[in-house]
Amino acid sequence: MSAIVILIVLSLIVALGFLVAFLVAVKSGQFEDDYTPSVRMLFEEKIQNPNTYDQESHSEQRTGSETPLG
């Protein structure tokens, strides 16, 4: 039975440790940007014409990926 006591104590320590870490993280604003990564992953930095590549037109070429099939 002593094993289960050790287990509960350890589990509580670990769980509380994570709870504290989570609270500290939230309070210090670590999870502030929880939106843009989900949008940015949709963009694909394809080069449409590598030969005439120049930086000015680059930002205009940044379109979302193609429409899905169907």
Place this chain on the structure above:
Amino acid sequence: MIKNPTLSSEQGVRPPLVEQFTYDNVIVKNFAIASVFWGIAGMLVGLIAALELVLPEFGLWAGIGELSFGRIRPLHTNAVIFAFVGNGIFMGVYYSLQRLLKASMYSKALSNIHFWGWQSIIVMALISFPLGITTGKEYAELEWPIDIAIALVWIVFGLNMFMTMIHRRERHLYVAIWFYIATWITVTVLHVVNSLEIPFSWIKSYSIYAGVQDALVQWWYGHNAVAFFLTTPYLGLMYYFIPKAINRPVYSYRLSIIHFWALIFIYIWAGPHHLLYTSLPDWAQSLGTVFSIMLIMPSWGGMLNGLMTLRGAWDKVRNDPTLKFLVVAVTAYGMATLEGPLLSVKSFNALTHFTDWTIGHVHVGALGWNGFLTFGILYWLVPKMWKTQIFSVKLANAHFWIGTLGIIFYAVPMYWAGLTQSLMWKDFDADGFLVYKNFLETLLQIVPMYWMRALGGTLYLVGVFMMVYNLVKTAGAGSFEAYEQAEAPALEKDYEEKKGEYWHRWIERRPMQMLVASLVLILIGGIVEMVPTFMIKSNIPTIASVKPYTPLELQGRDLYVKEGCYTCHSQMIRPFRSETERYGEYSKSGEFVYDHPFQWGSKRTGPDLHRIGGKYSDSWHYQHMLDPRSMSPGSLMPAYPWMFERQIDVASTEARISAMQTLGVPYPAGFEKEANDDLYRQADAIVARLKADDIIDDETAAYIRDKEIIAMIAYLQRMGTDIKAEKTAGK
């Protein structure tokens, strides 16, 4: 549209240098082809195994050891998990990782070593399983040289992945990548810990753990193979390919972060739910149950996050076969993860464990979640990489429907069969006797369900062939873009820290820290569970009368492992009256202390064998192994004629005993030298009994004395008898 702030020339900031690079599609293509190829192979073997269960005497496989159910069942499970899904993981990871990190793979050489290394391992499995080269631990059956090869190839994969992360051009690690990282770390730890074994030849080893401890380690591995090989990498793929396929962001990125952390923290603890009501200490069972029930929260959070990504765009699902597959895959994930916690509740597990319910459950996961997600990705990826449209949307839709029907025809009969058989096992009449005393009655009752399952599997496989045709036609119409040009600004080295962001970046924006953090997390889970069981002696009460196996019995036990008897027979009598009435005294943990590896099994297609010793005569076993139907008419067990022809590998007896001594099995010093004398003495005694029963004549007696069947009989007659000796001694 959101502009990348580093690119804007406002505020007088000089735009950083934009670098050009390529995405390697060749490695993605290779893994895609391998996944489909091995998928078909693995499913075909599964179909054969399913038919063997209902047609044990059918000419194609009857009497052929290499094709017997016990040997090809591991081939099926390993092929589907590590070849089909494994290559599917690598296909998706190599595609998405490069794009999420805005970088080429770190090394083309490492990619290729990974690819060819993994395929060679699969080929080695394909050869070694039919030959009966196995460790006897489910989903970890590959023997030690192949285990080492797996570890090396896995490290190559990890190195390639982490080095790509270090050279990335996107600071934020998208949630999918976290899932890949957790997968890599956990599988490494699981594989190494569960594969610790003492080799005594190039093709055979003994697990360093015995009995209860081996069982705990094995199912800690087995469960997490499901968790971290079949689930977390595919969740990563889900978080990449669903948003991509529908071109909208995931429903909630915040939820995906919570999903990830909660899932990897809880998953690692749930393993003991495979051992409920066994001889595993009670506290470990309860722990497994509690964490399994908790798992429903992150699992369903993730499932809903995947499904809700389609919010407001469900009309697209009607037209797009890719989305159909993805939606059903995520739904199957939801079903399987609801069922998992349910099956982990002790009272429910008492009903379903060892039955076909488990088989139904895993196939909802494998066919629905893994299979359909892979197909959905393939239908999206192939037209994209070949720069064309899908050859036939109609055919893809037909695949979807036939595949879905296949899953239903597979899963429903299995649930039905599981419940039916379990209720029959537990059925008592008014006088307190078992209604179905003969185990075989309960099996024959569900044979129609086994046929339905084979039909379900066939439908599913037909669908896969339709997909192959469709994809080949698609690729033929397009032109493959081997290296996709891309560009992105280099990552700024002197990134200015924003206030309060330190820890966030410390953990999540640096792969190495992330790696260490995940490792610590899962190690805590593993250690807390395992160390006490190893350290605290009271967990495994020793039983004085339990003695090591004799050399002949040990040879027989190794043959039991080799023939994969554990795929149909358990060696674990649970403390239920229905089981003690049927099989005898319930199993005690102290009885397994010399079992390297444990052979408790997970499925009873045949009866439990833990108390088989002494129940029947040697002659009965002799005839039963030669022709099961002569002893139990209607039996579905295969015959083992080759065991009557093949010699016991007596040359290895010494090595076997020595290896056991190394593992602490108390054979007297020097016993290994005289082990074969002991072996022949016991064999002759068995042969004499067979002769006394008039089963064999003098000529056969001389011939059969050193054949495998004699060792097998010795082991079967020993099983579970030690504890009977103690009872007699105690009186």
